Amino acid sequence: MEELSLHILDIVQNSIAADAANIKVEIIEDIEADSLKISVEDNGKGMSEETVKKVCDPFTTGRTTRRVGMGIPLLKLAAELTGGGISIESKLGEGTKITAWFGYSHIDRQPLGDIASTMQQLICMNEQVDFMYIHRVGEKVFELDTREIKKMLQGVSLTEAAVMDWVLGYLTENEEQLYQNS
Amino acid sequence: MKSLAELQEIRNRTLNNITLRKEGADEIRVVVGMATCGIAAGARPVMSAFVEEIAKRNLSNVTVAQTGCIGVCRLEPIVEIMMPGEEKVTYVKMTPEKAKRVVAEHIVNKQIVSEYTIGAAN
Ligand SMILES: Nc1ncnc2c1ncn2[C@@H]1O[C@H](COP(=O)(O)OP(=O)(O)OP(=O)(O)O)[C@@H](O)[C@H]1O
Ligand SMILES: [Mg+2]
Numbered sequence: 001m002e003e004l005s006l007h008i009l010d011i012v013q014n015s016i017a018a019d020a021a022n023i024k025v026e027i028i029e030d031i032e033a034d035s036l037k038i039s040v041e042d043n044g045k046g047m048s049e050e051t052v053k054k055v056c057d058p059f060t061t062g063r064t065t066r067r068v069g070m071g072i073p074l075l076k077l078a079a080e081l082t083g084g085g086i087s088i089e090s091k092l093g094e095g096t097k098i099t100a101w102f103g104y105s106h107i108d109r110q111p112l113g114d115i116a117s118t119m120q121q122l123i124c125m126n127e128q129v130d131f132m133y134i135h136r137v138g139e140k141v142f143e144l145d146t147r148e149i150k151k152m153l154q155g156v157s158l159t160e161a162a163v164m165d166w167v168l169g170y171l172t173e174n175e176e177q178l179y180q181n182s
Numbered sequence: 183m184k185s186l187a188e189l190q191e192i193r194n195r196t197l198n199n200i201t202l203r204k205e206g207a208d209e210i211r212v213v214v215g216m217a218t219c220g221i222a223a224g225a226r227p228v229m230s231a232f233v234e235e236i237a238k239r240n241l242s243n244v245t246v247a248q249t250g251c252i253g254v255c256r257l258e259p260i261v262e263i264m265m266p267g268e269e270k271v272t273y274v275k276m277t278p279e280k281a282k283r284v285v286a287e288h289i290v291n292k293q294i295v296s297e298y299t300i301g302a303a304n
Contacts, residue, residue: 001222010221017250071218117230125229125248152189156200159245161237162192170184177183 001074003113004038004102010071011040011098012122016129018044018096024132025119027112029104031138036102036109043095052088075100082106116171119144124158124167137178144171199242210244210289211264212236217251223258224277231278232261235285244289257303263288272300 001007008025015023020042028037047055055072075098076086082103090096102109115135123131123146133144146158153163214220214229229248236244252260257274263284264270271294273284280298287293296302 006221006226009216009226010218013216013218013221013250069218074218074222114226117226121226121229121248125246148186149189152186153193156193156196159247160192160196161233161240161242162196163189164233165237166184166188166192173184 001078002110004036004078004110005113005115005118007071007075007078007100007110008038008040008115009118009122011075014071015040015042015044015096016126018042018046020044020095020129022130022132023122024134025122026134027115027136029112029135029137031104034104036104036112037099038101039097039099041095041097046092046094046096047088047090048092052090056086056088072098078102078110081108116168116175119171120164120168123149124164127158135175135178140178142174142178144174208243208266210241210266211262212244212246212289213249213262213264214246215250215252215258215260216248219251219255220258220260223255223275225259227278228259228261228276228281231281232285235282236289239285239290241285241289254300257300260300265292273298274300274303 001010012023012025022043024039024041026039030036055069056076072086079085079100079102083106084101084103086098086100088096088098119131119133131144131146135142149158149167156163158164158167212232214225214232216225216229229246232246236246252262254260254274259276261273261276261281261284262270263273271288273280273295276298284295284298287295
């Protein structure tokens with residue numbers, strides 16, 4: 001993966017596969033603390049303790065012959081390369097929270113990349129899910145609760161071309177604001 | 183700045199289109215594989231290209247969706263196109279440029295772009 005937003009796109013697919021109805025994506029950029037933190041929290045079916053151990057370290061479990069996924073190990077690797085790491089909190093039947101933190105100024109830290117397209121695709125292609133998206137850059141914050149969009153649309157699909165276009169525009173504008181010096 | 187209030191107007195406009203669409207409902211489906219291997223290989227811009235091209239041409243009978251792993255990592259990004267009464271067509275190693283061509287030739291003109299299909303890649 002070349003962008004952190006691609007990791008987000010991928011990690012959220014796990015939440016969707018786990019039948020989550022609510023997914024919260026949070027990005028916190030704290031330049032003073034030299035930290036970038038990403039978390040994805042869902043109310044999907046969750047994982048057992050054993051599964052959590054396995055997904056964190058797919059290559060050291062050894063005895064399993066099942067195919068292991070690559071999504072979480074790739075995120076972990078990307079984080080560790082910058083002096084950061086990941087943590088997974090999960091409870092069967094309740095949900096999962098995955099947090100990854102990165103050294104903000106580390107040379108190996110991938111750029112956040114096209115987070116607007118990422119969130120647009122997640123939001124519009126998974127209408128059954130209510131998303132909370134929060135992006136903090138220093139003191140500035142952008143928050144989007146997709147229930148507000150759905151309320152305005154009153155049943156019109158988020159996959160409608162005009163809606164997808166608006167969602168992308170809305171995200172793009174607000175993301176740009178976050179990086180503008182006030 | 184865009185505001186949530188604009189959605190009201192988009193909603194009304196869209197509702198008119200939906201009623202028109204019901205009559206000639208020939209749904210075409212475009213499905214993009216969005217598992218880890220697909221995303222790493224570039225599925226996101228491919229998805230965006232389909233969405234944009236379909237919107238630009240006002241093809242209201244086409245829906246774009248995402249799915250998990252379609253199967254063959256080395257051939258990602260993979261896109262499937264389903265048309266009523268036709269066999270499913272699987273395109274491999276897609277790019278935004280190829281996506282535009284598939285929209286123009288396959289979806290609009292009903293000519294499969296054979297060189298991008300899974301058959302041609304094997
Ligand atoms: N949010 C979640 N809720 C429930 N189970 C999860 C969640 N995230 C991950 N898992 C479990 O951990 C496994 C590993 O996830 P990972 O993303 O690393 O690989 P994968 O999704 O199986 O395959 P891929 O390589 O396509 O990502 C999943 O198959 C799933 O069983
Ligand atoms: Mg995964």
